[in-house]
Amino acid sequence: MRMSQLSAESGISIATIKYYLREGLLHQGEQVAATRAEYDESHLRRLRLIRALLEVGRLPITSIKKVIEAVDDENMPVHDMLGTAHYALSPAVEAGDGEEWTAAREQVDHLLAELGWQVSRNAPPREELAQTLVKIRQLGLNADLTPYARAAHQLVTEIELDTVPLDGPRDAAVEALVLGTVLYGKAFDALRRLAQESESARRLKVSPPAQEGA
Amino acid sequence: MRMSQLSAESGISIATIKYYLREGLLHQGEQVAATRAEYDESHLRRLRLIRALLEVGRLPITSIKKVIEAVDDENMPVHDMLGTAHYALSPAVEAGDGEEWTAAREQVDHLLAELGWQVSRNAPPREELAQTLVKIRQLGLNADLTPYARAAHQLVTEIELDTVPLDGPRDAAVEALVLGTVLYGKAFDALRRLAQESESARRLKVSPPAQEGA
Incomplete structure (x- = not known):
């Protein structure tokens, strides 16, 4: 699908999708012509994940980047990948001693x-x-x-x-x-x-x- | 007990106790001389409540005042008094429609x-x-x-x-x-x-x- 359709299906504006592409949160589409790229299900899925981390998880962009890196690192076991997301959701605790x-x-x-x-x-x-x-x-x-x-x-x-x-x-x-x-x-x-x-x-x-x- | 002892037993500074007295969160002590008031268990209990609302409940002073008013209003049934505190702890929700x-x-x-x-x-x-x-x-x-x-x-x-x-x-x-x-x-x-x-x-x-x- 073209970017306009990716935007329509995901409900995310083209400007925002371009921002995610620039930031490396969303992988590039397949370049099918000089000015045209094709997107697929994997892009829709990734946009859903970014939205979940942003709107429901309320994570800052720097934490979202770390989670996305873990998702993209196919060598990282699933349990560790889930842990990366999970730990990012944890509130900061000022550890004490005594x-x-x-x-x-x-x-x-x-x-x-x-x-x-x-x-x-x-x-x-x-x-x-x-x-x-x-x-x-x-x-x-x-x-x-x-x-x-x-x-x-x-x-x-x-x-x-x-x-x-x-x-x-x-x-x-x-x-x-x-x-x-x-x-x-x-x-x-x-x-x-x-x-x-x-x-x-x-x-x-x-x-x-x-x-x-x- | 005198204010210095109330401060020592509650762990709350005299300046803060005076602030609670001024704000009406803490009831006045019994005036036993022109410059001396006596405090008792009820003051210690009240200070514990204020601290719980402030430090654990993280309520703003305006909400704490409302809860204290409910506690002080002996005509208010216990269930309604507890409800006042309970509702003050609830996060604000932007109610939607549709x-x-x-x-x-x-x-x-x-x-x-x-x-x-x-x-x-x-x-x-x-x-x-x-x-x-x-x-x-x-x-x-x-x-x-x-x-x-x-x-x-x-x-x-x-x-x-x-x-x-x-x-x-x-x-x-x-x-x-x-x-x-x-x-x-x-x-x-x-x-x-x-x-x-x-x-x-x-x-x-x-x-x-x-x-x-x-």
């Missing part, structure tokens, strides 16, 4: 070992979890996160990873991982707060509002 | 009815969930959120609400709700991403790194 942090990191190690999860030593969510645990312990809240881990594991194994096509095109796998990680995360967070309101109403014996028909 | 939004809102209503959850019509997480569903449907992802809802409900009823003392001091209940909502939410999010990495490694038969002893 006894509290050491204890929290040990608890994270211990929890992961007990669950039998296979997670890289330098996975950023480890530090995120340690940071949250430091706060939870400082505040004297219940620091046993096993039930949360079990619930997370169940959702991930029974639903989320099924939406990631691990043996298809590399862009498609990364796109699905990013969308699933961000969107199901948001959905769960909203549902959890709705569940809190409902459970608070039940415990405090609040009667349902009269107009709540439906 | 067919896609109508369909997503209907799906949220339907899901909540099916689960038998008692949630106010104007609860902000409803719109958050609708917004996420619009995106999930546009992208052709699995839009059945029932498993997420059930997992959220289980964690909230079996663990989270137990940490909120519903029949104690009003500040303490709001403080526990805010801390639990934010911190367990962060913990779950990090655990979910760790579970994704682990499940990806399992499906792609990645061997555990040799140095991963422990």
Whole structure:
């Protein structure tokens, strides 16, 4: 297809597509004449991935470049490629030190070992979890996160990873991982707060509002 | 206790305590002499609440004022007071309209009815969930959120609400709700991403790194 059709099918303006080509985020089309290049499915797929990283993942262009490099490096195993995207989505954590942090990191190690999860030593969510645990312990809240881990594991194994096509095109796998990680995360967070309101109403014996028909 | 002791016990500087007093976030102490006021447990509790709203909830001072007003209004039922704090924590959603939004809102209503959850019509997480569903449907992802809802409900009823003392001091209940909502939410999010990495490694038969002893 020509660039005008690529733009129409992807919903991305020609100016933006040209920008992605210049930045090396999108691979060049096949030059079929001096002033004409042909684009195909692989370009559409790549544009979908860029949009997912940009609009849903909200990653800066420099991070998107790194993810695209991993996708384009066919020698990089799929698991490492997914990890590159995944780690780019992780919020930055100001790692601390001192006894509290050491204890929290040990608890994270211990929890992961007990669950039998296979997670890289330098996975950023480890530090995120340690940071949250430091706060939870400082505040004297219940620091046993096993039930949360079990619930997370169940959702991930029974639903989320099924939406990631691990043996298809590399862009498609990364796109699905990013969308699933961000969107199901948001959905769960909203549902959890709705569940809190409902459970608070039940415990405090609040009667349902009269107009709540439906 | 005197203000210096209140400062020492709460870890909050005298200048900041004076600022909270001026802003009406903290109630005045008992004036025992022209230049001396006495503070008690209720002041310590209130300072803990302000810190939770500020540092963990990351609320702006205007929102904190609204929450404190709800705590101080003894005529406001506990459920509504908790709702005031809870809704203040909700991210702002740019509500949309059109067919896609109508369909997503209907799906949220339907899901909540099916689960038998008692949630106010104007609860902000409803719109958050609708917004996420619009995106999930546009992208052709699995839009059945029932498993997420059930997992959220289980964690909230079996663990989270137990940490909120519903029949104690009003500040303490709001403080526990805010801390639990934010911190367990962060913990779950990090655990979910760790579970994704682990499940990806399992499906792609990645061997555990040799140095991963422990």
